[in-house]
Amino acid sequence: SNHVNFLAESIAAGAADKFDFVTLHPYEVASLLPLGWEGQFMAIVPRLREMLRVRNPARADVPVWFTEIGISAAPPEHRGVGPQVQADVLAKIYTMAFAQGVARIYWFDPRDSEGLTMGLTTAEGTKRPAWHAMRTLRTYLGARPRYVGWTQPGNAWYGFVFDGPHGVVLSAWTRPGQSVSLAL
Numbered sequence: 133s134n135h136v137n138f139l140a141e142s143i144a145a146g147a148a149d150k151f152d153f154v155t156l157h158p159y160e161v162a163s164l165l166p167l168g169w170e171g172q173f174m175a176i177v178p179r180l181r182e183m184l185r186v187r188n189p190a191r192a193d194v195p196v197w198f199t200e201i202g203i204s205a206a207p208p209e210h211r212g213v214g215p216q217v218q219a220d221v222l223a224k225i226y227t228m229a230f231a232q233g234v235a236r237i238y239w240f241d242p243r244d245s246e247g248l249t250m251g252l253t254t255a256e257g258t259k260r261p262a263w264h265a266m267r268t269l270r271t272y273l274g275a276r277p278r279y280v281g282w283t284q285p286g287n288a289w290y291g292f293v294f295d296g297p298h299g300v301v302l303s304a305w306t307r308p309g310q311s312v313s314l315a316l
Contacts, residue, residue: 134158134176136183143187151191153235154180157200165203165221166213168308170228170290177232195235201225202240202250205260212249219261220305222252226269227292227303230277239266272301289314 134156161173177196184192203221206212213221222239229237244251252263273294280293280300289312291304306312 134161136180139180140183140187148188149190151194153195153197154184155197155199156180158198159201159203162201162203162221162225165224166217166308170224173224173228174232177234196233197236197238198225198229198234199236199238200240201229201237204249205251205262206249215260215262219265222262222265223269223303224305226266226273230273230294231279231282231292233279272296272298273303 139154156176158173158176161169161176164172180196181192184194203218204210204212205215205218207214212218226237239252241248241250241252243253243257244255251260252266253259274297278295280295283291283293283302289304289306289310291302291314294301294303302316304314
């Protein structure tokens with residue numbers, strides 16, 4: 133999960149200097165993104181790095197991987213967020229993970245399975261908006277996204293800038309419940 137205390141305890145118990153990367157499954161923080169909690173998501177890697185600087189300085193800069201993350205496309209009454217919000221959250225997860233320097237991100241379940249609706253497609257293979265969001269990210273950010281920086285003019289939206297294979301890319305969204313025009 134995203135429990136830095138468990139990692140700190142593991143290091144104290146003898147794992148110091150015995151790992152080459154750290155994996156996280158930050159579902160609980162991702163589930164807050166539809167509510168506008170981007171700040172908490174953007175704190176995942178900095179919080180981990182701070183703990184490593186204190187507990188295992190030699191490994192403070194190891195790669196961080198999100199080896200499992202996702203959000204359900206089920207309707208809200210079935211403990212999901214719906215297909216379109218799933219796609220929106222996917223774009224936020226990947227954008228903000230790359231902005232924090234996460235080296236690898238694995239979406240849980242490319243296709244629905246185990247009775248869950250976390251997939252980019254249904255169990256039958258029907259593409260959800262999340263599938264198209266993933267394809268768009270891959271097309272415009274490239275195979276190895278190069279994060280440039282962020283911007284937040286005013287207080288209504290977030291913007292993350294990348295150097296993509298076809299030029300500069302701005303991934304931006306407004307806070308929940310707000311609507312603004314963005315002029316470039």
